[in-house]
Amino acid sequence: MPRRYLLILVGIGALAGGGTVLGGLLGGEPTAIWIGVPTLALFAGLALGRATMTAHPREGLVVSVYGIFRAGIPWESIEDVERAAPTGLLAGMGLRRLRGGTTGYLIGGDSVLITVRSGRYRVSVRRPDDVVEEIRSRIGAAERA
Numbered sequence: 033m034p035r036r037y038l039l040i041l042v043g044i045g046a047l048a049g050g051g052t053v054l055g056g057l058l059g060g061e062p063t064a065i066w067i068g069v070p071t072l073a074l075f076a077g078l079a080l081g082r083a084t085m086t087a088h089p090r091e092g093l094v095v096s097v098y099g100i101f102r103a104g105i106p107w108e109s110i111e112d113v114e115r116a117a118p119t120g121l122l123a124g125m126g127l128r129r130l131r132g133g134t135t136g137y138l139i140g141g142d143s144v145l146i147t148v149r150s151g152r153y154r155v156s157v158r159r160p161d162d163v164v165e166e167i168r169s170r171i172g173a174a175e176r177a
Contacts, residue, residue, distance in 0.1 A: 048068075048071050053068035053069060055068075084096045087167075087170065090107075091106065092108075092109070093105040093167070095137045097126055097137040097139060098126060100127075103135070105148060105153065107170055109149050109150070110147070110167065112147040113146045113163075113164050114164060115142075115143075115160045115164055116143045118140075118141055118142050118143065119138050119140055119154075119156065121140060125138055125139050126138065133152065134151065134153065135154070137154070137156065138156050140156060142158065142160045143156045143160065144164055
């Protein structure tokens, strides 16, 4: 996750959760603590979240976000891959349904767009140019085999 998004999430979480807990402690209202602590935990989880893409030599790609949402993409189903525009906080985070039937595995920042026979995947990655090059080399090798 890009540093600026991480700082925004941590700031929002600290203000929302921390403010609620502090208000509960100072005001003697235990209900505020029961709301504030989970809010802090939620924003900590979002801030620590990540998207992963793993290339398996024979099977294909496995993409995942937050270690919860996953998809397997066989090499033979990949038609194209390209660098996509970076996503921001407004695009959302996690497993997303995007315009045009694209499935997003997003945490913000740089991303790649993988086109398969049955749709498209947009995945947040750290080094999109390296990812595009690697996937293209693998699908090119699969076509030659």
